[in-house]
Structure formats: structure tokens, C-alpha cells
Amino acid sequence: MIIDAHVHMRGKVFQGDNRGDKPGLIDVMERHGIEKSIVMGLTAEDNLEILAEIARFPKQLIPFILLLPGQNNLDSMLEKSNEIVAVRGIGEIYAQPGPAQSHLDYMRPVLEIARHNNLPVLFHTGDFSYTAPMMLMEIFQAYPDVNFIIGHMGSHHFWLDTIELLKMFPNTYTDTSGMQSPLILRRAIQECGPEKILYGSDFPYWDPGVEIPRIFAAKLDPNTERLILGENATRLFSL
Amino acid sequence: MNTNPVIDFHAYLGKDAYNDFHQDERELLETMDEHGIDMAVIMPLQDYPGPDTESLLRIYKAWRAYPDRFIPFARLDPRYGDLALRQLSHAVENLGFMGLLFNPLSTQTPAHHPALMPLMMAAAGYNLPVMIPTGNGYFGLPEQVVVLAKKIPLLKIIIGHMGTAPHATRSIDLAGRYENIFLETSLQQSTYRIPMAVSTCGAGKILFGSASPYGHPFPEKEKIIGAGLLQAEQDMILGLNAQKMLGLP
Numbered sequence: 001m002i003i004d005a006h007v008h009m010r011g012k013v014f015q016g017d018n019r020g021d022k023p024g025l026i027d028v029m030e031r032h033g034i035e036k037s038i039v040m041g042l043t044a045e046d047n048l049e050i051l052a053e054i055a056r057f058p059k060q061l062i063p064f065i066l067l068l069p070g071q072n073n074l075d076s077m078l079e080k081s082n083e084i085v086a087v088r089g090i091g092e093i094y095a096q097p098g099p100a101q102s103h104l105d106y107m108r109p110v111l112e113i114a115r116h117n118n119l120p121v122l123f124h125t126g127d128f129s130y131t132a133p134m135m136l137m138e139i140f141q142a143y144p145d146v147n148f149i150i151g152h153m154g155s156h157h158f159w160l161d162t163i164e165l166l167k168m169f170p171n172t173y174t175d176t177s178g179m180q181s182p183l184i185l186r187r188a189i190q191e192c193g194p195e196k197i198l199y200g201s202d203f204p205y206w207d208p209g210v211e212i213p214r215i216f217a218a219k220l221d222p223n224t225e226r227l228i229l230g231e232n233a234t235r236l237f238s239l
Numbered sequence: 240m241n242t243n244p245v246i247d248f249h250a251y252l253g254k255d256a257y258n259d260f261h262q263d264e265r266e267l268l269e270t271m272d273e274h275g276i277d278m279a280v281i282m283p284l285q286d287y288p289g290p291d292t293e294s295l296l297r298i299y300k301a302w303r304a305y306p307d308r309f310i311p312f313a314r315l316d317p318r319y320g321d322l323a324l325r326q327l328s329h330a331v332e333n334l335g336f337m338g339l340l341f342n343p344l345s346t347q348t349p350a351h352h353p354a355l356m357p358l359m360m361a362a363a364g365y366n367l368p369v370m371i372p373t374g375n376g377y378f379g380l381p382e383q384v385v386v387l388a389k390k391i392p393l394l395k396i397i398i399g400h401m402g403t404a405p406h407a408t409r410s411i412d413l414a415g416r417y418e419n420i421f422l423e424t425s426l427q428q429s430t431y432r433i434p435m436a437v438s439t440c441g442a443g444k445i446l447f448g449s450a451s452p453y454g455h456p457f458p459e460k461e462k463i464i465g466a467g468l469l470q471a472e473q474d475m476i477l478g479l480n481a482q483k484m485l486g487l488p
Binding site for chain 2: 178206
């Protein structure tokens with residue numbers, strides 16, 4: 001069973017690229033044997049529209065909602081969303097607090113909602129400026145009862161930082177979109193344990209037809225491969 | 240049956256400073272065989288001069304052992320000035336190296352730095368293609384590479400990783416505007432950007448690469464095959480362009 005822990009629906013990825021729209025996503029999942037996908041939007045404005053589409057595929061699509069600190073009425077947005085479909089997490093958050101405040105202070109309104117509603121939070125990581133994973137350390141420490149997914153395993157430049165964070169905080173996990181080398185995946189498994197790692201594609205930015213082979217290229221033992229490709233997500237998101 | 244060659248234009252041998260990334264010729268050959276790669280451009284994982292004093296020798300030995308599988312590129316640190324220049328001459332004239340890797344990140348040198356020009360002029364004089372990895376960081380901007388391309392129009396420059404995700408779209412645009420700039424596909428993860436690059440700068444400007452062991456030939460090749468290209472375009476990217484650029488039989 002393959003569960004893709006990092007998928008987007010709609011949103012402008014590349015000009016003229018509509019693969020993120022339904023039925024593109026469902027087609028791609030079927031083609032690559034993906035049973036379920038954790039789906040999130042790219043902009044907060046179309047949360048409700050996206051959730052309505054996700055709700056049409058309750059067996060395949062698991063909804064996350066994008067909540068950002070600057071939005072008004074975060075609680076009522078979550079309430080409205082839950083009327084459409086039961087939201088299972090928050091993300092993908094591209095945190096941009098600016099130089100005047102910490103990530104923790106900036107994100108606190110959203111983190112309180114996550115804690116109160118027992119929702120995991122997925123952060124984008126991997127770019128310079130504000131999305132280096134180490135900048136989230138204070139958040140992981142301040143909210144030990146919230147589970148966090150470090151998106152993209154820190155991407156190309158911050159995979160070592162991500163491994164350190166995974167070892168430091170029991171409430172942290174990571175997804176493999178952005179992880180490109182079998183050496184990195186095997187090192188993360190060795191140092192952090194396979195339970196911390198979730199397969200993710202970041203579709204439609206990246207393609208499961210490429211991202212699943214990245215997992216296979218590491219030649220993991222079958223149990224570890226099963227955990228990463230689906231069993232860890234099943235457990236973490238109570239699917 | 241398709242008999243066109245598959246050439247990985249971006250692979251490494253050796254180890255990095257802390258052995259986080261490492262690969263020997265046996266491991267690379269095994270992976271190449273498993274995934275249908277006929278030949279690979281091999282480059283050291285560390286700059287020369289540097290902590291790995293064997294870095295260039297390792298490439299030379301692997302190539303001599305498997306001349307029909309490997310294509311040797313030198314990797315030099317321009318901060319060593321004349322020493323790097325002399326090493327380039329030795330690598331090309333005495334050893335037969337066929338290209339050069341210049342890494343702006345590991346050498347902390349923007350591609351337009353005036354001190355880099357003698358080494359790049361020498362590479363142009365030898366008609367060597369120069370691989371310049373780009374990506375997420377100050378020294379990885381494709382625009383910095385373009386300044387070099389404008390300074391030395393005869394120098395064939397390959398933008399390694401197509402800028403990776405943050406800079407890929409601009410790298411594609413720049414390769415379309417500068418005759419001496421080519422794109423190498425590794426670590427830029429989007430399948431969708433491959434046909435985008437073909438339509439912007441032509442399939443003849445694009446070279447398949449894996450960046451192994453930073454990447455892996457299996458997903459990297461799947462990215463090209465899954466891009467929905469014409470067979471002729473796919474064949475050019477997977478190997479014919481490299482064959483032509485390097486003058487391989």
C-alpha cells in the first residue's frame with residue numbers, strides 16, 4: 001500500500017499545467033498504485049473550494065487545510081472546513097515571519113489551533129531565508145503534543161539539519177519529496193529510525209513516477225520500505 | 240530496438256570531505272548496468288587541490304580501466320591560480336581529460352569572478368565543456384553563469400542541475416538566449432520542466448545527468464522518459480547531445 005504524504009491540489013504551479021486539478025490527481029494515483037494521498041492547497045484563499053473537491057474522493061484523498069497566521073478568523077475557517085469534510089491536518093505552511101519576530105511567535109495562532117484540535121502540521125522546508133528547518137526548532141520544543149512533518153526532508157541543502165531535528169524531537173517526522181539520494185535516505189533511516197519517514201511526492205510540482213523510484217533506488221529491506229511507503233502515514237494520520 | 244547511447248553527463252567518484260557522499264567506480268558501474276546507462280561523465284567529489292590528493296588520479300585510473308564506460312572531467316579550484324592552470328594543462332595534454340567541473344559553491348567563487356577568467360579562458364582554448372553546478376544558494380545563481388558566458392562566448396558551459404527547483408525556469412530561459420549555455424537535468428525534480436525546456440531552447444541544449452551519488456540514475460532517467468517528449472528529443476537528451484558535444488564515436 002502506498003500513501004503519498006505530500007500532494008497539492010489546484011493552485012498555479014507552472015503556467016499551463018493543470019495536472020493538479022481533478023481528475024489529474026486521481027489518474028496519477030491510480031497509475032502509480034497510490035491508495036491514498038494527503039492533499040493540501042497552495043493558497044489559503046481557495047481552502048473551501050479544494051476541500052469540496054477532496055470530499056468527492058473520501059477513500060483516496062485525506063484533507064489538510066492551509067492556515068496562516070495573517071488570516072482572519074482561523075477558528076471559524078476550520079469550523080467551516082470541517083462542515084465540508086473532516087480536516088486531518090494543517091499545511092503546507094511556508095513560514096515567512098520576517099526579521100522582526102521569531103517563527104514561534106509568528107506561528108503561535110496556528111499552532112494553538114493545531115494543539116486544540118489534535119492536528120499535525122506540515123511545514124515547507126529547504127529554501128534559504130525563512131524555511132531552513134532549524135528555524136522551526138523552537139516550535140517543535142514549545143509544542144511537544146503536536147506532531148510536525150518537516151516537508152521535503154529539508155531539501156538538498158538541509159538534510160543533515162533535518163536528521164538532527166528528527167533525533168532531537170519525538171514529535172517530528174519528515175517526507176521524502178526533495179530527498180534525492182539513496183545515501184541520504186539510508187542515513188536518515190539509520191540515524192532516526194524508519195518510523196520517522198513518510199513517502200511524499202509534492203505532486204504536481206514533482207511526479208510520483210519519479211519520486212517512488214527514489215525510494216526503490218535505496219534498496220531498503222521490505223519492512224522498512226513498507227513503513228516509508230505507507231504504514232508510517234497510516235499510523236501518524238490514523239487512516 | 241533503440242540503439243542510441245544513454246550517457247549520464249553528471250556523475251562523481253571519490254568521497255566528499257566527511258564521507259557523507261561517496262561512490263567508487265564499481266558501485267557506479269553496477270548502477271549504470273542496472274539502469275541502462277552506457278557511459279558516464281565522471282568527476283571528483285572534491286576540488287583539486289584539496290584534502291583529497293588523489294581526486295584527479297582516481298578519475299584517470301577509472302577511465303583507463305573502463306575507457307568505453309567513463310568520460311573523465313577534471314575538477315579544479317580556481318583560488319589556486321597558476322597551480323590550477325598548470326593542473327588543467329597536465330590533465331588535458333598528458334592525461335586526456337575531456338572536460339572541466341567548476342563548482343562555485345565548494346570554491347566560494349561566483350562564476351563571474353575576474354580571478355576565474357584565466358582558468359576558463361584556458362578551458363575555452365582546449366575546447367573543453369565546463370560543468371557549473373547551480374542551485375539554492377548565493378553562489379548557485381544561473382545569472383552569475385550567464386555573465387561568464389557573455390565574457391567568453393567560445394566557452395561551452397553546462398548549467399548543472401538546471402538551477403534546481405528555485406532557479407530552473409530562469410535557467411531554461413537563459414539557455415534559450417545564449418548559444419554557449421546548455422542545461423543538465425539532475426536534481427531539478429520537475430518532469431514538467433523538461434518539455435518546457437525543449438520548447439524554449441530546443442532539445443539539442445539539454446543533457447541528461449544524475450549527479451550520482453547526490454542523485455540516482457533510476458529516478459533521473461524516469462524523469463526524462465516520463466516527460467512526454469518525442470522519441471527523437473528523448474534520444475538527444477539521453478545521449479546523442481553528449482555524444483556530439485564530447486566528440487564520441
